[in-house]
Amino acid sequence: MPIMAETHDQTALWARFMRVSQAVLAAVEADLKAAGLPPLAWYDALLELRRVAPEGLRQFELQAKMLLAQYNLSRLIDRLDHAGYVRRTPCPEDGRAQIIYLTEKGRALIDAMWPAYGSAIAAHFSDKLDDEEVQLLADLLEKLRPV
Amino acid sequence: MPIMAETHDQTALWARFMRVSQAVLAAVEADLKAAGLPPLAWYDALLELRRVAPEGLRQFELQAKMLLAQYNLSRLIDRLDHAGYVRRTPCPEDGRAQIIYLTEKGRALIDAMWPAYGSAIAAHFSDKLDDEEVQLLADLLEKLRPV
DNA sequence: TTACTTTACATGCATTCGCATATTTAGGAG
């Protein structure tokens, strides 16, 4: 009964997809933590801010670039702000809003995190794929990308 | 400079891999929640217990099958136990241990969750891949699987 | 036996998350 077999294959593949992606992510996070560095979300947020520097981003713009709920991003920025890596400033054109700027300290943190982060990505991810496989996976992920 | 280009490709692929897997997982979890059902981890744990039923599993055995820290599994079992889906019993051969059994109510929850879960997997994952792509992705994930 | 190490699991505490809601301001409709 091929239909059942396919259903099973697909469900098994789903389970494997989740397990592998979570395991790889956990391995990379563990490497960062072992190096005494902040979690990945900090790096991601700071990196998005560096992409637009010297401009800043409004919170909802940053949210669109990251995969974080509004309240979680609000508090992530709290932490980044308190730690001195970003600075919140009121938006002159919209009284509700704030613009978030990367600070010099934040830029330095990106640089400090990248060696450990890049090595971890290589060790747990990139090194396991050759060029052809990189392209294959990129195409498959494009198909899976939510609309 | 092909080396830099490859490094960039691989890092970009890493980012995409993480974003897509997290987005797909979040979409499936959201469907479950919208159906008023418990989170995926509950299903996963109960399913592992059903696989070995009528035998039970010790906590560390279940931990090896799932991607959960020891203390998180301990508390997940607390919740499943309090909700009546599993039952903890002392292990006669090892006074430190307990054996976790699936209850009838737990078996019923698996059955109740599967329609929503299966549909969500199909909608957010399986339906986006044809048979050939399923096989390709399976092979790639096998390469990425941590040792 | 005693003493030490390891394994299996639990738990106190601080951090983070999820949810609902509050707060402030924008942007209309009239």
Place this chain on the structure above:
DNA sequence: CTCCTAAATATGCGAATGCATGTAAAGTAA
């Protein structure tokens, strides 16, 4: 303008997580 709705962000509170450590039983060595 006034009233209403929607958008941008923050926050109180309960649940879940991470970390360190606790407890109790096994295993091991003498």
